[in-house]
Amino acid sequence: MTKFNDTILKAFRGEETDYTPVWYMRQAGRSQKEYRELKKKYSLFEITHQPELCAYVTRLPVEMYNVDAAVLYKDIMSPLPAIGVDVDIKSGIGPVIDNPIVSLRDIEKLGTIDPESDVPYVLDTIRLLTKEQLNVPLIGFSGAPFTIASYMIEGGPSKNYHKTKALMYSDREAWFALMDKLADMTITYVKAQVNAGAQAIQIFDSWVGTLNVTDYRTYIKPVMNRIFSELRDTNVPLIIFGVGASHLITEWNDLPVDVIGLDWRMSVKEARELDVTRALQGNLDPAFLLADWEVVEEKAKQIIDEGKAHPSHIFNLGHGVTPEISPDRLKKLTTFIHEYSKR
Structure with a gap:
């Protein structure tokens, strides 16, 4: 194995780096032909239940694109069956839950997670990757309570998200009970990933941008503060990311996180003008990768230049890789980012 590349960990922690490191959300799978062949035989959950196979899918984009981190192949729904949620990932739809939450009674029925017995395959995959297969850091992840709750x-x-908001507004007792249950699950699940070898953690609050700032402060921020505060003792970089959540960036800057992920709606420069002090990650709109290369290069330069104007920038997309994006385009972009950003 070649020398371990810890560049992205330095950037996550706000340290100076020789170049702008890069990884892509949903880099494992989606557009890779090797992954598509596997999906003809196995579902997402079936892949994640086979550590050797899951490690292969996780490792593949590192080898193909030369990115600076691997991100564990799994879904934010992966821990939910352990607490009693009947969830299935349906092609073309996404997560589908047959027993949705409607009352406090439903929430009180939810169990707790014991990662070593409930999701051993996730932890075994992490161990395989970090002990034997990767020369870059492995990013583990979890869904945040609001985003998980919205599916539930x-x-x-x-x-x-009308049903989600209706419960939040009309039954505070039930809402905060659910937030606490999901926070407990997230903390336990993330700590197990770190103990198994994950070297950074991203918390996906993908859909929390549907809330305004006042509601975020009231119904979400306290639980997010608890989660990140309790994860500080893991001593790994902590990243928060959501879609359409630019109006919440300064709220996130208050949380005990190391990195804030931006989608494409707010530039790195705009975030810094709001006095956001955390390391920033992002934020090329994935749609750019379907345009002519000259267009991609121009936009990538802008993002890199804005990132280099302040300490700590990690290049990423503003959301995940889509199936239409060519793996060759991602490889070319990675090479460009590395070469253009070298100091």
């Missing part, structure tokens, strides 16, 4: 209450993906 809506029964699947939603465009408006």
Whole structure:
């Protein structure tokens, strides 16, 4: 194995780096032909239950694109069956839950997670990757309580989150009970990932941007503060990311996180002008990768230049890799980022 590349860990921690490190959300799978062949035989959950296979899918983009980190192949729904949630990932739809939450009674029925017995395959995959297969850091992750709760209450993906908001507004006791249950699950699950070898953690609050700042402060920020505060003793970099959540960036800057992930709606420069002090990650719109290369290069230069104007920038997309994006394009982009950003 070649020398371990810890560049991205330095950037996560706010240290100077020789170049801008890069990884891509959803880099494992989606657009890779090797992954598509596997998906003809196995579902997402079936892949994640086979550590050797899951490690291969996780490792593949590192080898193909030369990115500076691997991100564990799994879904934010992965720990939910352990606490009693019947969830399935349906092609073309996403997570579907047959027993949605409607009341405090449903929440009180939820169990707790014991990662070593409930999701041993996740931890075994991490051990395989970090002990034998990777020369870059492995990023583990978990969904945040609001985003997980939205699936549990809506029964699947939603465009408006009306049922979720209705429970939040109308039954504070039930809402905060659910937040506490999911916070406990997240903390336990993340600590197990770190103990198994994950070297950074991203918390996906993918859909929390649907809330305004006042509601975020009231219903979400306290639980996020607890999660990140209790994860500080893991001594690994902690990243927060959401989509359409630019209005919450300064709220996130108050949390005990190391890195804030930006989607494409707010530039690195704009975030810094709001006095955001954390390391920033992002934020090329994935749609750019379907445009002519000259367009991609121009936008990538802008993002890199803005990132280099302040300490600590990690290049990423503003959301995940989509199936239409060519692996060759991702490899070319990675090479460009490394070469252009070298000091």
